[in-house]
Amino acid sequence: MSEGQSKTAELDRLSGSLGDVLLDEFSREVLKGSLMAYRSLDNPLRLSQFSTGIRELIGHTLSTLASDDDVKATSWFMVETPDGRPTRRQRVKFAIQGGMTDGAIAALQVDTAEIDVDVRKVVDGLSKYTHVRPDTLKVDADEAEAFACEAVATFLEFFEILDDCRKSIRRAVENGVDEHALEVFTQEVYNEIDILSTRSSVDAVQIEKFEVVAIGPAFITYAVSGQVYVDLSYGSKSDFRNDMGAEISTDFPFNMTTTAPVGNISHFENAAARIDTSSWYDDDDDGEGEDLFLKITDY
Numbered sequence: 001m002s003e004g005q006s007k008t009a010e011l012d013r014l015s016g017s018l019g020d021v022l023l024d025e026f027s028r029e030v031l032k033g034s035l036m037a038y039r040s041l042d043n044p045l046r047l048s049q050f051s052t053g054i055r056e057l058i059g060h061t062l063s064t065l066a067s068d069d070d071v072k073a074t075s076w077f078m079v080e081t082p083d084g085r086p087t088r089r090q091r092v093k094f095a096i097q098g099g100m101t102d103g104a105i106a107a108l109q110v111d112t113a114e115i116d117v118d119v120r121k122v123v124d125g126l127s128k129y130t131h132v133r134p135d136t137l138k139v140d141a142d143e144a145e146a147f148a149c150e151a152v153a154t155f156l157e158f159f160e161i162l163d164d165c166r167k168s169i170r171r172a173v174e175n176g177v178d179e180h181a182l183e184v185f186t187q188e189v190y191n192e193i194d195i196l197s198t199r200s201s202v203d204a205v206q207i208e209k210f211e212v213v214a215i216g217p218a219f220i221t222y223a224v225s226g227q228v229y230v231d232l233s234y235g236s237k238s239d240f241r242n243d244m245g246a247e248i249s250t251d252f253p254f255n256m257t258t259t260a261p262v263g264n265i266s267h268f269e270n271a272a273a274r275i276d277t278s279s280w281y282d283d284d285d286d287g288e289g290e291d292l293f294l295k296i297t298d299y
Contacts, residue, residue, distance in 0.1 A: 011149050
């Protein structure tokens with residue numbers, strides 16, 4: 001493979017990887033068009049058009065990750081532009097930490113400075129060829145190829161750093177939740193359980209997964225899953241007194257979403273739980289399922 005073919009292959013590889021992480025089909029079409037412009041060798045504006053397309057792609061990506069309304073709804077937003085729209089820096093900040101304040105992020109011991117530097121580096125590099133000047137019309141082929149590869153690679157790096165930074169903050173939030181706050185889940189009343197017996201009670205809740213799924217302008221959204229252990233009682237009080245009642249202890253998987261204010265990450269609100277009781281109604285055609293009635297304790 002010649003050097004030129006090798007560079008073309010590298011650009012194809014980088015572009016394919018970038019296409020995989022772009023946020024929507026529109027973004028992938030913009031990337032495709034930018035590459036088509038770049039590969040039009042007889043077009044003297046090919047590098048400028050490629051750069052403009054990639055730069056617009058960055059703008060669209062940031063606007064998708066951080067819309068005007070979302071950024072403006074945060075407590076930390078301040079107008080810094082003549083038209084009142086969020087700056088690129090503010091959009092990056094929201095994409096990373098949502099409505100959480102710098103003080104809250106610092107308290108979690110997460111450093112977000114690196115990504116802002118890298119974003120500026122990407123845009124400044126693309127700006128070199130965005131504005132048409134005599135020295136941008138005829139660029140050495142090797143230099144053009146190197147620039148195109150670097151631009152796409154840096155955009156890829158932007159996504160990687162953004163993802164790492166967001167994950168770091170979400171992990172810090174998850175670890176920062178007061179353990180006692182998790183006890184709120186044991187106090188939830190699960191209506192789905194009530195229909196299974198005369199009386200139902202939640203004995204314990206085992207949380208197997210707890211994660212941040214979104215950090216918005218004002219609230220953090222959590223997803224919780226695990227097992228709920230229940231006691232199902234059959235028969236009236238009179239039945240139990242006459243040794244005719246029965247009780248089954250069993251467990252079911254559950255999923256829950258809940259929110260907390262960005263300024264109080266352990267104050268859970270609006271919890272919505274779903275208990276999967278399908279196993280209770282399973283006909284067990286293959287004969288391999290568990291016989292729940294073996295768990296009955298007679299009284």
